[in-house]
Amino acid sequence: MNQMTSNETMAEPTSTIRLSVNGRDHVLEVPDRKLLSDVLRQDLSLTGTHVGCEHGVCGACTVQLDGDPIRSCLIFAASAQDHEVTTVEGIGDDPENPSDVQQAFIDSHGLQCGFCTPGFITTIDAFVDENPDPTEEEAREAISGNLCRCTGYQNIVKAVHRTAELRAACGKQHSETDEEASEANR
Amino acid sequence: MKPSPLRIHRPKTIEEILELLSVHGTSGKIIAGGQSLVPVLNMRLAAPRNLIDITSAAGLDELEVVGDEIRVGALVSHRRLERDPATTSANPILADALRHVAHPAIRNRGTTVGSIAHADPNGEMPMILALTGGWVEVRSVRGARSLTTESLNVGPLETCLEPDELITSAVFPALRPGQRAGFDELARRSGDYGLAGVGMILSTDDNGVDRAGAEATITGLKAGFVSVTDIPDIIELDEFVAGTPLSQVSTILDDVISAIKGFIDPGGDIHASADYRRHLTGVIAGRLLKRLSRQRDGGGSPAGGSEMRQEGAR
Structure with missing residues (x-):
């Protein structure tokens, strides 16, 4: 290998990317190889997204892409352009006013150390939208891609059901005011 | 656990993909969902210098049942195929197998055609394509060809695809009556x-x-x-x-x-x-x-x- 090619190999290709995260647009200059998880944490300081295994097994880095849960460690930030990214901060970022999923984790004691929690929050938030009244089996299947080493999962399964309860109650309140009863009960 | 330096290309049309592949095919890889490829890159088991990200290209997301054939474009995610009622009624084995492909969050991003191109013997969908007697449709700047799974699969994680070729779709035959x-x-x-x-x-x-x-x-x-x-x-x-x-x-x-x-x-x-x-x-x-x-x-x-x-x- 001559000097020229070895220099080429070492060069770090970068690109200017447009990323839409939690409803805000960002223009960033990042290395092409930079994973979405690292851009969220390092460039946007959204450190709620945790990085565990970095090969898609643990689920801690789960974010929503256009509303669907995906692994942010298995997608390049450049590839997330033209999509809407939602992190755990986009679901709820105020300790005084937690989202329904976050409240459900508090109510059900669904966390201990909290490392895996953001991945569960983003996963369950999307799942309950899709399945507002899950069976226990469905709840377990929904979180089967997220690892937790503290809780033993029982209280996380409870948190899925608690989220569904809270969201249904909230949906009912909405329906009384804006006639979306049939939508909310689906 | 980070990929080595690489350049990501984001072509907008199939023609642009094929042009890029003809130039970078030997030093690069196609990336769609990336759910198998990115772990390989993160662990540095592979270090391609170019990635051709096909996810923003038009014309690769078809999913339709035409006659006795389920036609699955290169950008159709496992999850979309798993939930497609027309596919399930034409051949329920697809959804049956797809539910065993990793987790929902992986199926949201991973593509069925990508899984077939990856040719992992631990993967469900390459086998389902073979079992149903399906084939893939392949294009390059040199032309187009169809490949049965018998000719496609050369060995574990190895296909007969040339470096400049793109699988544009996989075709799964419907079940026959009985x-x-x-x-x-x-x-x-x-x-x-x-x-x-x-x-x-x-x-x-x-x-x-x-x-x-x-x-x-x-x-x-x-x-x-x-x-x-x-x-x-x-x-x-x-x-x-x-x-x-x-x-x-x-x-x-x-x-x-x-x-x-x-x-x-x-x-x-x-x-x-x-x-x-x-x-x-x-x-x-x-x-x-x-x-x-x-x-x-x-x-x-x-x-x-x-x-x-x-x-x-x-």
Whole structure:
């Protein structure tokens, strides 16, 4: 290998990317190889997204892409352009006013150390939208891609059901005011 | 656990993809969902200098049932295919197998065609394509060709695709009248690679014509495997099953299982010995064949698709 090619190999290709995260647009200059998880944490300081295994097994880095849960460690930030990214901060970022999923984790004691929690929050938030009244089996299947080493999962399964309860109650309140009863009960 | 430096290209049309592949094919890789490729890059098992990200290219996201064919474009995610009612009524084995592909969050991003191109013997969909007798459609700047799975799959994680070629779609044939199909798998944890998996298509003479209560007879059986063969090899088991009434399936079970156990070639590793995988494959195959024989309606033609065929799928 001559000097020229070895220099080429070492060069770090970068690109200017447009990323839409939690409803805000960002223009960033990042290395092409930079994973979405690292851009969220390092460039946007959204450190709620945790990085565990970095090969898609643990689920801690789960974010929503256009509303669907995906692994942010298995997608390049450049590839997330033209999509809407939602992190755990986009679901709820105020300790005084937690989202329904976050409240459900508090109510059900669904966390201990909290490392895996953001991945569960983003996963369950999307799942309950899709399945507002899950069976226990469905709840377990929904979180089967997220690892937790503290809780033993029982209280996380409870948190899925608690989220569904809270969201249904909230949906009912909405329906009384804006006639979306049939939508909310689906 | 970070990829080595690379350049990401984001072509907007199939033509642009093919142009890029003709230049960078040998030093690069196509990336779609990336759910197998990015872990490989993160662990630096591969270090391509160029990635051709096809996810923003137009014309690769078709998913439709046309006649007897389920046509799946290169950008169709596992999840979209799994949930597509027309696909499930044309051939329920796709959704049946897709539910075993990793986790929902991986299926949201991973593509079925990408899985076929990756050609992992632990992957479900390369085998399903082979079992159903499907093929892939391939393009490059040099032209287009169709490849059956037999010619596509050269070895574990190895296809006959040239560096400048792109799989634009995979085509899965629908079940024919009288056919039933299913898939099952055992893994150590939910979403892990299967220790062993089996897909089956059972053919009967029940072609939907009124048989005045007469019992259907088995006319054929074929099976394919996950994690216990190097490439998606399919075994034809007609000789063991043809002529047996559906209710008598227990009389042929042992023959079918022993033929399958002789056919497969599992390896042993830290998760399971070769013998254990062979044993598991036999157990899964036996259960699956019994399930298919009892199933009232195992899939079938798109014409019958409005019936509640999804009951077993969820």
